[in-house]
Amino acid sequence: MAFVVVSDVEARMGRSLTVTEAAQVEAWIEDLEAVVLQRVPDLQSRIDAGEISAAVVKSVFCSAIIRVLRNPGGLRQRTESIDDYSVTETIDSSSSAGLLYLSDDEWALIIPGATGDAFSIRSYGAPDRLSGWWVHPDQWVPYP
Numbered sequence: 001m002a003f004v005v006v007s008d009v010e011a012r013m014g015r016s017l018t019v020t021e022a023a024q025v026e027a028w029i030e031d032l033e034a035v036v037l038q039r040v041p042d043l044q045s046r047i048d049a050g051e052i053s054a055a056v057v058k059s060v061f062c063s064a065i066i067r068v069l070r071n072p073g074g075l076r077q078r079t080e081s082i083d084d085y086s087v088t089e090t091i092d093s094s095s096s097a098g099l100l101y102l103s104d105d106e107w108a109l110i111i112p113g114a115t116g117d118a119f120s121i122r123s124y125g126a127p128d129r130l131s132g133w134w135v136h137p138d139q140w141v142p143y144p
Contacts, residue, residue, distance in 0.1 A: 003043075003054070004029050004061040012062045013069065021069065028065050028100055036061075036102070040111055052110065060106045068099045 006022050046052045135141050
């Protein structure tokens with residue numbers, strides 16, 4: 001049930017991967033699938049039902065993998081000096097916990113409708129399945 005294959009990553013990277021990179025990408029694909037399926041076990045059925053786009057899932061997986069391929073050390077900043085050579089590197093805190101991760105925005109694409117925090121207040125109401133209005137505190141009138 002692979003959502004992504006190595007050729008998808010290569011197409012988005014714009015180059016062919018080396019044999020070592022391809023093996024690593026294959027392992028990362030398996031890791032991402034395990035993590036995503038832990039949170040969304042019915043992902044394939046949601047894709048089949050059209051609730052989630054397979055193209056969006058492919059894009060999210062590829063983005064996470066390419067993020068690691070382009071910056072394997074998880075660096076946010078690197079400074080080099082020439083005379084008396086010195087190197088300063090700052091590790092990105094989001095990737096220092098683990099290089100392969102999905103951002104909150106990427107999770108929101110995979111799990112639509114799951115946005116919002118524990119103490120957030122929406123300034124709009126969720127759409128009702130039944131449209132209508134209350135004409136009296138104890139009488140609901142649906143739209144025709």
